[in-house]
Amino acid sequence: MTSVLKNRGIELGLWVFVLILFSPLLFIAVNSLKDFGEVLMDPIALPKTLQFANYTETWSESAYHRVFLNTVLFAGVSTLIVIVITSMAGYKLSRLNSKGSQMLLLLFTIAIMLPFPVVMIPIAQVAAWLDLKNNLLAISVLNAGFSCSLGVLLFSSAVKAIPRELDECAEMDGCYGYRMFFQIIFPLLKPVTGTLVVIYVIRYWNDLMLPLILITKNKFYTIPLSQMIFFNQFSNNRWNLLLASGVMAVLPLLILYVFTQRYIIQGIVAGAVKG
Amino acid sequence: MRTITGRRTGRSWRGKVDFVKFVAPALLLYSLFFIVPLLQTVVYSFTDWNGIARSRHYIGIDNYANMLKDDLFLGSLRFTLTYAVLYTIGINIVAVALALLLTRSIKSKTALRAVIFTPFLFNDVTVGFLWQFLLGRFMTGLYDKTHLGIFGISWLSNEHLVLYSIIFVKMWQAMGYFMVIYIAGLQLIPKEPLEAAVIDGATGWKQITRITLPLLMPTMAICVFLSITDALHMFPLLMTLTGGGPGHASESVSLYIYNTAFNNQQMGYASSLAVVLAVLVLIITYFQLKVFRGKEVSM
Incomplete structure (x- = not known):
C-alpha cells in the first residue's frame, strides 16, 4: 500500500518537474501572439488582442512555404540516397568479412567521431569546385555521402543475422546482383531501415551547418538556415516575429511526433544502442 | 568450407x-x-591560406606554434573541456534518475516520457534563440513582477554563469534522449539479481546502487560516449543562444574554428585548429573505449 502511495507521490513530482521545465514553451506560444511593444514591455502578461499577424508576416517574410518544401526535399532526398548506398555497402562489406572489408568498415567509422569543423573548410571548397553550391539535389548527394557512416555500420551488423544460404539459393535460381539484393535481402532489413530513416530524417531536417556553408541564395534556404538568417536580421528586437518563427520551425516535426511517437523513440534508441 | x-x-x-x-x-x-x-584540412593547416587568394604558402608548423600563444583558442579549449565534463556528468545523472523513476509502476509514465523527449526534436538554432529570449527578456519581466532574486540574475551575460546556463539549455533539450536510452537499458536487465537481493533484505537505495547501476554499466558506457561526443561537437546552439559571448566567454573550439575560418578568413589557421580538435577528440574517444571495455569485462 505504501509503495502505491509512494508511486503516486513520484508521479505528482514528475508532473511538477515537467510543468516547470516546459512551461517556457507555453510562454513562447503566448508571446508569439502579442504585438511588438507588448512583448518588450511585459513578456509575462497575456496578449491584449491575439496578433495572428505575427504569423502571417513571418510566413511571408521568410517565404515559409518555400523554406518548408526545400527542407522536405533536402531531408527526403538525402535520406533516400543514404539508405540506398549504405544498405548496399553494408551488405557487401558484411558478407565479404575479409581483412579488407574490415578496414573499409573502420574507414567508414571515422566520420562518426569527428566534429563537423574538421572537414568544414574543404567541403565548402569541394562544393565550389564541383559547382554544387545552391543546388539542393547536389547538396543532398554530398550530404548523404558525408554522413553515411552510421548507415553502413548498422546495415552491416544487421546483415549478419540473415543466413548466407539465402543469397546462394537466390543465385542458383539465377537472381544476382542488385535485383537479388533489393528483392530478397533488403525487405528483410526493414527494422534497421526504419531505425535509420527516423534518425536520418530528424538529423537532416534539423541540420544547420551544411546548408549554412553551402547555400547562399534565399530561394534555397532550409528551415534551420532560414531561422538563423531571420534571427541575425531581427536579433534582440522583433521578438514577436522571432517567437512566431520559432513556433513555425518546430511545429512540423512536433506534429509528426504526435502521430509516430512510438516509432520515433524506438528508432532513436535502437540507433544509439547499436551505433 | x-x-x-x-x-x-x-x-x-x-x-x-x-x-x-x-x-x-x-x-x-x-x-x-x-x-x-x-x-x-591537414594540408591547409600548414599554410597561410586566406580562402580568397589563389596562392598559398607553406609555412611549416607556424600555425601550430601560434596556437600556444592564442588566448582565444586556449580559452575556447578550456570552455569546451569544462563544458564537456560538467554536461556529461549532469545529463547522465538526470537521465538515469528520470529513467529509474519512469520505469516504476506509474500510470501516466508513457505521457511523461513522451513530453520529456519532445525538445530533442527541435533544431539547435531555434532552441538557442528561444532560450535567449527566456533567459533574457522574459526573466527580466518575471523579476519586475516578482522581485525574486533568481530572476534578477543575468544568466547569459555574466561570463561566469553563462557556462551553466548553456549546460542547462542543452540538458533541457537532450535529457529525454538519454532518458529513453536508459529506459531501454533498464528493461534489458534480468529480474533475478534484483529479486535475490530483495530476499537478502536489500532495500531501495541499496538495490539501486549495488544491483541496478552496475548492471546498467553497458548502457552508461554508450550514453557517456554519446554525451561527450555531443559536447565536443557542440556549436550551432551557441550561435543563437550566446553567439560565443559575453566577450568570448562561451566560445567553444568548434565555434572559434568557424569564426576564424568564415569571419576572419584565416582558413589556414582554422584548419590547424581543426586538426588539433580532431586529434583531441580521437584521443578522448580512445580512452573512453578503453575504460569502458575494462568495466564491461569486470562485470
Missing part, C-alpha cells in the same frame, strides 16, 4: 564486379565528401 573457397575462386570475377557495384557508391561519395576534405 570447400564450397565457399570453390565459389570464391570460380566466381571471383563476378565477386569483384559485385563488390564494386555495391560498395563503390557509398565509398566514392564518402571519400569525396569526407575523407578527401579531412586530408585537405
